[in-house]
Amino acid sequence: MKFAYFLLLVVVKMQCELCEQKAISTNPALCPEHFDTFFLNTVKKTIEEYDLCSVKTKICVAVSGGKDSLALLDVLTRLGYAVEGLFIHEGIAHYREASEADLDEFCEKNTIKVRKVSFEEEAGFTLDTAMETKKFHSCTLCGTLRRYLLNKYAKDYDVIATGHNLDDEAQTVLINLARGNTSLFLRQGVSTEASEHFVRKIKPFSFLSEKHILTYVVLRRIRVDFAECPYARQSYRAHLRDILNTVEQEHPGTKKNIITTYLDLKEHLSRAKSSETPIQTCTRCGQASGEKVCKACQLIAKVHEVLE
Amino acid sequence: MQVFIERTQQRQELEFSGVAKDLLQELHIGTEEVLIIRNGTLVTEDETLETTDEIRLLSVISGG
Numbered sequence: 150m151k152f153a154y155f156l157l158l159v160v161v162k163m164q165c166e167l168c169e170q171k172a173i174s175t176n177p178a179l180c181p182e183h184f185d186t187f188f189l190n191t192v193k194k195t196i197e198e199y200d201l202c203s204v205k206t207k208i209c210v211a212v213s214g215g216k217d218s219l220a221l222l223d224v225l226t227r228l229g230y231a232v233e234g235l236f237i238h239e240g241i242a243h244y245r246e247a248s249e250a251d252l253d254e255f256c257e258k259n260t261i262k263v264r265k266v267s268f269e270e271e272a273g274f275t276l277d278t279a280m281e282t283k284k285f286h287s288c289t290l291c292g293t294l295r296r297y298l299l300n301k302y303a304k305d306y307d308v309i310a311t312g313h314n315l316d317d318e319a320q321t322v323l324i325n326l327a328r329g330n331t332s333l334f335l336r337q338g339v340s341t342e343a344s345e346h347f348v349r350k351i352k353p354f355s356f357l358s359e360k361h362i363l364t365y366v367v368l369r370r371i372r373v374d375f376a377e378c379p380y381a382r383q384s385y386r387a388h389l390r391d392i393l394n395t396v397e398q399e400h401p402g403t404k405k406n407i408i409t410t411y412l413d414l415k416e417h418l419s420r421a422k423s424s425e426t427p428i429q430t431c432t433r434c435g436q437a438s439g440e441k442v443c444k445a446c447q448l449i450a451k452v453h454e455v456l457e
Numbered sequence: 458m459q460v461f462i463e464r465t466q467q468r469q470e471l472e473f474s475g476v477a478k479d480l481l482q483e484l485h486i487g488t489e490e491v492l493i494i495r496n497g498t499l500v501t502e503d504e505t506l507e508t509t510d511e512i513r514l515l516s517v518i519s520g521g
Binding site for chain 2: 163172173174175178181215216359360363364367368373374375376377390394395397398
């Protein structure tokens with residue numbers, strides 16, 4: 150009787166929750182067809198619940214050629230949204246080239262227009278060159294310039310969609326808490342507010358994990374490169390990611406709980422703390438800025454100073 | 458069993474048969490870190506593997 154029960158458990162564990170087909174995912178356990186439906190429905194629900202966009206919205210998808218951005222292009226296209234891509238080449242040798250090739254192949258096959266810009270053209274240096282000076286933190290420099298360029302080149306669009314997923318968002322909540330970044334903590338969300346100076350950003354994958362996204366990409370047979378950014382490997386985020394993955398393995402649902410609790414809490418907290426830095430125009434580049442000279446121009450000037 | 462680990466580009470020959478979860482444990486890889494491809498097909502960590510299988514472990518973690 151115990152053996153039969155054990156056998157039943159094994160069979161049930163591998164079966165789709167919604168039919169008798171074999172499951173190819175866990176949490177939830179779904180067959181390929183039901184997983185595809187789950188994935189699309191989760192994106193649809195996020196878009197509707199957070200009013201992210203409509204079929205009339207001109208969407209600029211921030212693309213890298215990695216699994217998240219290609220999956221995002223694919224899903225949004227399937228759901229009938231008007232998308233174009235914006236690709237930013239940071240100049241990281243032996244990393245960005247492979248994903249750029251995957252992006253080109255995907256966009257050609259699906260007739261999706263992509264604009265490409267680079268750190269080298271815009272700032273006069275690659276990330277690798279700046280990092281050789283050992284004077285800058287890679288993620289700060291890269292993140293600041295990428296956000297700056299996204300905002301600069303997405304002005305003709307209604308929204309910028311990024312492939313940030315549940316793992317990214319749960320990690321960010323914890324990073325900001327752990328580092329005491331209260332104002333950054335309060336600014337996180339499934340979308341940003343529309344404003345005169347900043348193109349609204351949306352994150353349709355906020356409730357889908359990295360594992361869900363890779364599963365989607367594999368099932369859709371989208372070719373992606375698996376390289377990890379060489380600068381990210383030893384980062385604070387990577388450390389926190391590994392801890393969170395260990396906890397999630399033992400306690401499934403942890404990442405989702407972090408982000409849903411955060412979003413609940415944010416509503417309460419944002420009423421209590423509402424100081425906003427007035428936005429002005431950068432005196433150097435004319436882009437939106439919280440200071441007289443924007444963070445991107447400040448960083449670019451510092452890098453050039455060090456390189457000279 | 459032939460195991461290819463995408464993240465490290467490592468290929469290993471192992472004597473293993475049993476549940477995929479246990480293989481991952483033996484390789485010190487968490488279930489959140491990989492997708493398991495068994496003989497070209499996506500499977501879950503509950504899958505029972507055979508010694509003759511070809512396994513690819515695709516890295517969930519990528520990008521920056």
